[in-house]
Every structure is written in structure tokens, then in C-alpha cells.
Amino acid sequence: MPLYPGGQEGVDIMRSSEEHVLSQAATAIGEADALFIAAGAGMGVDSGLPDFRGVTGFWRAYPPLARLGLAFEDIANPQWFRTDPHLAWGFYGHRLMLYRQRMPHPGYKILLKWAKSRRAGFFVFTSNVDRHFARAGFPEERLVECHGSIEHLQCVEPCTRDVWEAPPEGVRVDENTMRAQDPLPHCPRCERLARPNILMFCDWHWIEDRTAAQRRRLDQWFETVFQTGAKLTIIEIGAGPAVPTVRWTCESLMRATGASLVRINLHDAEGPPGCISIPGSALETLRRLDARLAGYHPS
Numbered sequence: 185m186p187l188y189p190g191g192q193e194g195v196d197i198m199r200s201s202e203e204h205v206l207s208q209a210a211t212a213i214g215e216a217d218a219l220f221i222a223a224g225a226g227m228g229v230d231s232g233l234p235d236f237r238g239v240t241g242f243w244r245a246y247p248p249l250a251r252l253g254l255a256f257e258d259i260a261n262p263q264w265f266r267t268d269p270h271l272a273w274g275f276y277g278h279r280l281m282l283y284r285q286r287m288p289h290p291g292y293k294i295l296l297k298w299a300k301s302r303r304a305g306f307f308v309f310t311s312n313v314d315r316h317f318a319r320a321g322f323p324e325e326r327l328v329e330c331h332g333s334i335e336h337l338q339c340v341e342p343c344t345r346d347v348w349e350a351p352p353e354g355v356r357v358d359e360n361t362m363r364a365q366d367p368l369p370h371c372p373r374c375e376r377l378a379r380p381n382i383l384m385f386c387d388w389h390w391i392e393d394r395t396a397a398q399r400r401r402l403d404q405w406f407e408t409v410f411q412t413g414a415k416l417t418i419i420e421i422g423a424g425p426a427v428p429t430v431r432w433t434c435e436s437l438m439r440a441t442g443a444s445l446v447r448i449n450l451h452d453a454e455g456p457p458g459c460i461s462i463p464g465s466a467l468e469t470l471r472r473l474d475a476r477l478a479g480y481h482p483s
Contacts, residue, residue: 209460210476212444216417218304218409220437221295223466224311224430226422226449230289230467231316233282237424237451248362249275262387265340265379273364276380277355280334283314284354291470292320295419298477299326304414307402311423311430313382326405328398330429332382338391339371340379347381347394348372416443421466424452435459 213219225235234245236256243250249259264272299306299322308317308327313334317327335350356365369378383390409416418437423430435456438445446460447453448470453463462469 205460205462206472206476209446209462210473212417212446212460213298213419213473214477215415216302216444217414218302218416219299219306220309220416220418220434220443221299221306222309222418222420222423222430222434223317224421224423224427226424226451227291227310227466228286228312228314228316229422229450230291230465231286233286233314235422235424237426246275246278246362248360257385260384262340262379262384262389265377269368269377270363270365272379273355273368274357274362276334276382277357277364278359278362280350280380281354281357283316283334286316288316288320289467291421291467292316292322294470294474296321297474304409304412304416305405307405309402309430309433311427313380325401328402329395330383330399330433332380332390332392332395334380334382336381336394337369337378338381339374340377340389341371341374342389342391343371343374343376345391345393346373347391350380410441416441418443418445419448420445421448421470423447423449 225233225237229235234241236242236245239255242256259271259275264275299308306326308322310317310327310329311331313329313331315329315333315335318324336347337350338347351369355369357363358365370376371378381391381394383392383395418434420430420434423434425431434445434447437443438456438458444460445455445458446462447455448462448464448466450463450465453461455461464472
């Protein structure tokens with residue numbers, strides 16, 4: 185049986201249900217003393233970034249890799265920096281260029297506005313490596329990039345635990361073959377090849393020090409939030425179940441603290457009991473919530 189009746193009656197019921205969920209979410213955000221903002225690849229789609237949803241979506245974004253039969257899980261593997269560094273840097277160099285060319289969409293500014301108005305502060309937790317939260321104005325000390333950053337490099341070996349910024353000129357890539365052109369980035373200490381400071385699949389050499397420092401700052405913030413009894417709301421955006429780091433983090437936090445969880449996801453909005461699930465894109469949903477919050481007054 186269909187979930188809703190057909191015709192206009194069904195449309196009206198669906199709209200009423202959507203409005204109720206949006207009201208719930210706006211209330212949870214409006215009443216929050218602190219915000220934990222979590223984001224996956226779906227957050228960047230409205231900025232023109234691919235989310236690599238399924239092998240078909242990935243191959244549509246990278247036809248040369250489709251011809252090689254390489255899925256995202258195949259190419260996002262550090263082995264390629266040893267066996268075929270020009271292909272490895274072709275993929276990551278192209279992504280570096282793409283992320284730099286695209287601007288963070290207005291939804292980031294909406295989130296930043298909400299975050300800055302919280303008396304107990306905020307923190308961002310993202311699996312995205314694109315640095316768009318930082319570019320949108322979120323302070324570095326309030327940011328956890330749990331999978332690293334494409335704007336930071338490390339030695340492939342690694343000969344040192346140093347992490348440094350990617351060169352401003354980027355990496356030249358032949359988009360017809362998805363192969364990088366020389367010169368490739370190198371470690372300034374040992375002169376061997378460098379790679380992005382990103383956690384890849386089957387990756388035993390990722391230098392996590394930068395992300396670990398971010399997590400320590402997050403833990404300190406959590407301690408302050410909970411000690412003061414501040415009311416926490418979690419806003420999760422565009423985090424899918426394929427690589428579920430962000431979803432698991434948000435659900436675990438919700439269960440451990442009783443915080444409200446607002447999950448915004450175009451394809452996978454369902455959540456555990458108590459989750460406020462909104463099936464929608466990041467920018468459109470954030471705009472709809474912001475319009476409601478503009479007239480929100482706590483009771």
C-alpha cells in the first residue's frame with residue numbers, strides 16, 4: 185500500500201509532514217547552546233563537487249578511470265604512489281584543482297551564522313578533504329578533518345612526521361588520461377615523492393598527527409560543554425553509509441549524550457529513533473531552516 189493517499193490529499197499530507205519535520209529541526213537548532221556540525225560528501229554537491237556516490241557516479245566524474253576499470257576504492261589507495269605515481273597524482277592533483285576552483289556554497293555561511301550565535305560555541309567534524317569549511321570562514325581551532333586535508337602533504341615513506349601545505353601552483357594533469365605531468369610534489373627532507381595527507385583505503389602510512397591535534401581540541405570542547413550542562417544539537421549533512429565515519433560519530437554522540445540529531449541527506453536520511461531526518465539537499469534544506477529560524481523565538 186502507498187504511504188500516502190493519491191491526488192491532492194496525498195500531496196497535502198506529505199507537505200504537512202515535511203513542515204512538521206522542519207519545525208522540529210528548527211526548534212532543536214534554535215534551542216541549542218552548542219552546535220556540533222558534521223558533514224560528508226553530500227555537503228559539497230551544491231558547490232559543484234562530485235560525491236562519488238556508487239561506481240557509476242564515480243566513473244561519470246572520472247571517465248579515464250572508468251576505462252581502466254578503477255573504482256574510487258581502487259584508486260584512493262596509497263599503493264599507486266609507489267607503483268604508478270603519475271596516475272596517483274593525476275587523480276589527487278585533479279581533485280586539488282577542482283576543490284580550489286569551486287567556491288563553498290552559501291549553506292556554509294548559514295551554518296557559520298548559526299554557530300557563531302551559540303553561547304557554548306560549536307565544532308565542525310567532516311570527512312571532506314576539500315578545506316571548504318576553512319575557506320568559508322570556520323576557524324581552524326574549531327575544525328576536525330577526520331580523513332585529512334588535500335591541501336596538506338606528507339612524505340610517501342614517510343621519512344618524517346612533518347606535514348606541510350600543498351604548493352599554490354598545484355599539479356598539472358592531463359584530463360584525457362588523468363595522469364599528472366612532471367614535476368610531481370616531493371618531500372623537502374628526503375626528496376622522495378610526496379602524497380596528500382589524506383587517509384586512504386589500506387593506508388598504513390597516513391600521518392594522523394594534524395587530525396589527532398584537531399580531535400584533542402574537540403574533546404576539550406566537549407568536556408566544557410558537558411560540564412556546563414549546555415544543550416547540544418548535532419547537525420549532520422550529506423554523510424552517507426558507504427564510508428560511515430561521520431554517521432557513526434553522530435549517532436554515537438546522540439546515544440551517549442541525549443543530544444538532538446538533525447540528519448540532512450538527499451538519499452540516506454533515515455536514522456535511529458529520535459533522529460530528525462530530512463530528505464533533501466544541503467543548500468536547499470539549510471535555506472529552508474534558516475528562514476524558519478529567522479522568526480524563531482524560544483518559548
